[in-house]
Amino acid sequence: MIRNNPEALAKQLATLGIDYLNYNHPPLHTCSDADELGLVREGTRLKNLFLRDNYGKRHFLFIIPADKQVDLKALSKAQGLSRLGFASKERLAKYLGVEQGCVSALALCNDSEQKVELWLDSELQSAMRWQCHPLVNTKTWVVTLDNLNHFWQSTGHSPRWLDCISKT
Numbered sequence: 001m002i003r004n005n006p007e008a009l010a011k012q013l014a015t016l017g018i019d020y021l022n023y024n025h026p027p028l029h030t031c032s033d034a035d036e037l038g039l040v041r042e043g044t045r046l047k048n049l050f051l052r053d054n055y056g057k058r059h060f061l062f063i064i065p066a067d068k069q070v071d072l073k074a075l076s077k078a079q080g081l082s083r084l085g086f087a088s089k090e091r092l093a094k095y096l097g098v099e100q101g102c103v104s105a106l107a108l109c110n111d112s113e114q115k116v117e118l119w120l121d122s123e124l125q126s127a128m129r130w131q132c133h134p135l136v137n138t139k140t141w142v143v144t145l146d147n148l149n150h151f152w153q154s155t156g157h158s159p160r161w162l163d164c165i166s167k168t
Helices: 006-015 031-037 072-078 089-096 105-110 122-126 145-155
Strands: 021-024 046-052 059-065 116-121 129-132 139-144 160-162
Touching (some): 006 105, 046 129, 059 105, 059 122, 089 105, 105 129, 105 139, 122 160, 129 145, 139 145
Parallel strands (some): 059 116, 116 160
Antiparallel strands (some): 046 059, 129 139
């Protein structure tokens, strides 16, 4: 598991032939933090939700556009799952090897047993560059969707595109 080690992740990406744009910045725990600092970065801003089912047996990384608010009750029903909720920081550390505020598509490098299902909002299919924290929230790497697909394939994760059910 590569915990809080962007250098090791960079080596993994280099091995896969994946390049990225790098931005260094103060810690960003939420999208609001980036707004307050007025950061300007290329790529699509994302919200990364680490979810679990009611029984804690299934875990999901659901990536949506930063400006969306997901209706977890409706999403649970649409996916035929018992009540979805946010996973604890302990589960986040166990399954993705990161702290709160550091979750991104790149954290799947730490899920070698494929215990986390990757869900992507279908609206993001047209987003060619994605902003991702590289296991820490003091950097943002901008990675193309094609390269992310290559990365996910290397980690054994197959994305599932879903229509995000937004709160009204």
